[in-house]
Amino acid sequence: MLGYDFMRHAFVGCFFVSLLAGTLGWFMILRHQIFAAHALPHIGFSGAAAAIWLKLSPFTGMIVSSLAAGLFMVTDDRKKSHLSLPIQREMMTGLVLAASLGIGVFCLFEANSASNQATNLLFGDVLGLSFGTLLVLACVTVFCLTMLVLLGRPLLFSTLAPELAEAQGVRLSVISYGFMAMVALASAACSEVAGALLSFSLMIGPAAAALRLGLTPVKGLTFSVLGALALSWGALICSWYTDFPVAFLIGIGAVGLYITAGWLRNLGQP
C-alpha cells in the first residue's frame, strides 16, 4: 500500500488535515459555529468551481472563497450583543451559503466543466493529492497551528466567558476574525481530503465525541486530533482493501465515533 506515491501523499495529506480539523473543530463546537463548519466547505466548492471557470487551481479558489466568506460571516460580530450573536451569525452564514452555492452552479455551467471535476470537488480526491498540494496543506497547517498557539489563551477565555474576557481587555473582534480565518483555511484543506459535502464529518465528528466525553481542553484537543487521524487513516486503509470511497468511510466513521463516545460516557457514569 505504501509502495505507491499516491498512497503516501494521501497519508501525509490526511495527517495535516487531521491536525487542523481536530483542533479547530473542537473550538468551533464550543463557539456555537457548527453551521459555519458545515457551510464553509460548500462555499469553498463554489470558489473551486469559479477557479475552474477562470482556469486556475481549484484549491486556490477554495481557499480564497472560504477565507472571504469566513471573514464576512463575522463582520457584524462587534455590533451585536452576546445574546443575539449566534442568531445573527447563523442568518449571515445561511445567506452566504445559499448565494455561494448559486454562484458555484453558475460557474460550473459557464465553465462547461466535466462532471467528474464537480464530483471531485464535492466528494474529495485524497488519492489524487499532488506534491504541490501537499506543500500548500503543510503551509496552511503550520500557519493555522502557529496562530492557534499565539491566540490559545484569549481564544479559550473569550469562548468560555466572552463578557468577562471583554471586560478584562480581550478584543473579541480580533479573536473572531483570527479564528474565522483559521477555520476558513482549515475547511478548504479538509475539502481536499473529504470533499465539500463530507469535510464537516472530519471537523465536527471527532471534536463532538471529545466533548461528549467531557474531557478537559488539553485532553479534548488531543482526543479530537487523534480521532480525526484515526478516521482519515482508517478510511484510507479500509478503502484500499474494500474499494469503498474514502469520504463515505470518513462520514460513517464520524457517526460511529460519536455514538461510541456516548456509550463510553454512559458506561463511566454511576
Next chain:
Amino acid sequence: MRPISLLIDHATLSVGRTVILQDDTQSIPLEGLMILRGRNGAGKTTFLKTLLGLVKCEAGSVSLCFVPSSKEKPVLGYMPQKIGQAALMLPVISHVMASVDGTRWGLFFKRSRQKQVMELLEQTGVSALARRPLGVLSGGERQRVALAQALAAKPDVLILDEPLAALDQQARYESLALFRDLRNRLGLKFIMTSHETLSLQDFSLPVQEVKLEKGRLHVGI
C-alpha cells in the same frame, strides 16, 4: 485595603432613547456593598459596562479610582447577568482555568495553574464540583463558578449584574454570606444591581444604595 471612590465627572450617558446620566458630577466613596437600583430599562447594565470601560460616555467620564488618586487603577472583576451558558460539557475546572491569565498570548496548559484554580474554587465554596461538567450544576452553583472566574484577575472591586435574580431565598442568603466572607478575607468591594428587597442586617456588610433616575445617580435612597 486602599479606599476607592466612584467618580462621575460631568458624565452624559445614554442607551437608545434612555438618558442614564445627564451632565452628572459626584464622587461616592465605596464601602462594602453598593447596590445599584433603577427601574427596568433605566440603564443599570450599561452603567456597569461604562465602569468596566466597555461602553464610553458621550461626554465626561465614569470611573473607579483609588483615594488619594494615583495613576494606578483598581482591578475590576465582572460577573455578567447571563452566566454558565457556554460549553456546558466542559468540567468546572476548565472554565475557571481559562480565566486565569486568559488575556495573555500563548497556550493554555500549565500545570501550575491548577493549584491557583482550586484555591479560587475553594474561596467560592465549589471545589468539590471541580471535575463535574458545568451543565449539571444548579443556577446557584454556576454563579459561584462565575464568581471564581471573576476572582481570577485578583480584583479590588467585583461588579455583579443581577447576581441574586433567579435565585431562591436560601440561595440568595448564601450568596450574600459569600460576598461578606470574600470582603472579610480579600478586602473586596462590591457593586451590584438588584431588584430584590434585601434584608442585610444579618450580614454585617456596609451597604450603600444608589439609584439611577432622571439622568442622575441618587445616593442614599
